[in-house]
Amino acid sequence: MLIELDESHRPLIHKVRDEAGEWLSTKGTDQYRGGLDMAQVHANIDRDFDEYQFVGWLIGGRVVAMLAIIAPEAEFWAPEELAEPQTYISRFFVVEHGKGHGADLLRAVIEQARAQGKHWVRLNCWSTNTRLHDYYLAHGFEYVRTCNIPGRMSGALFQMDLRSHS
Numbered sequence: 285m286l287i288e289l290d291e292s293h294r295p296l297i298h299k300v301r302d303e304a305g306e307w308l309s310t311k312g313t314d315q316y317r318g319g320l321d322m323a324q325v326h327a328n329i330d331r332d333f334d335e336y337q338f339v340g341w342l343i344g345g346r347v348v349a350m351l352a353i354i355a356p357e358a359e360f361w362a363p364e365e366l367a368e369p370q371t372y373i374s375r376f377f378v379v380e381h382g383k384g385h386g387a388d389l390l391r392a393v394i395e396q397a398r399a400q401g402k403h404w405v406r407l408n409c410w411s412t413n414t415r416l417h418d419y420y421l422a423h424g425f426e427y428v429r430t431c432n433i434p435g436r437m438s439g440a441l442f443q444m445d446l447r448s449h450s
């Protein structure tokens with residue numbers, strides 16, 4: 285079941301971000317690596333949590349996957365793109381891998397966006413992590429382009445056109 289997260293879930297977001305870092309270190313990718321300032325990472329999560337809605341996938345009373353619905357980032361998208369009706373996702377994490385919980389949440393968020401009359405679901409992700417890109421492609425997204433902005437490693441842009449994709 286799709287739910288809106290509240291203050292009681294804030295610690296869980298921080299915990300899964302830490303666990304994702306450990307998990308990714310076994311995946312042969314530089315995602316979330318390379319001397320990141322973890323205090324800043326967690327401060328950024330808090331900033332997003334204060335500003336935007338996080339949603340979760342609830343099974344048996346437990347949140348098993350979560351993501352943030354944020355404003356599209358102006359440094360990555362053109363003004364025309366920013367102006368389009370869209371759901372923009374970020375901070376996508378599962379508590380446990382290999383169960384499809386993330387995919388279930390993603391599907392529910394896409395359906396919600398469609399029901400709200402949005403034209404697009406969009407996201408940016410780690411530029412060099414081709415396995416992550418493959419994940420989004422396998423879940424119906426198309427690759428848009430990669431933006432190389434100094435200091436931002438998450439410039440690979442993906443989108444799903446809700447008007448053509450069912």
Ligand SMILES: CC(C)(COP(=O)(O)OP(=O)(O)OC[C@H]1O[C@@H](n2cnc3c(N)ncnc32)[C@H](O)[C@@H]1OP(=O)(O)O)[C@@H](O)C(=O)NCCC(=O)NCCS
Binds near residue numbers: 311313
């Ligand atoms: C992305 C995510 C939420 C998807 O959850 P899910 O649908 O339940 O899928 P799983 O975690 O079981 O992963 C499915 C497959 O995608 C791969 N995958 C997912 N995210 C990946 C990543 N960041 N890097 C490399 N591979 C990744 C998994 O290794 C797995 O591959 P396999 O089937 O060959 O074992 C979850 O994998 C996750 O929390 N990843 C780490 C954080 C992250 O990268 N979030 C996206 C930020 S844009």
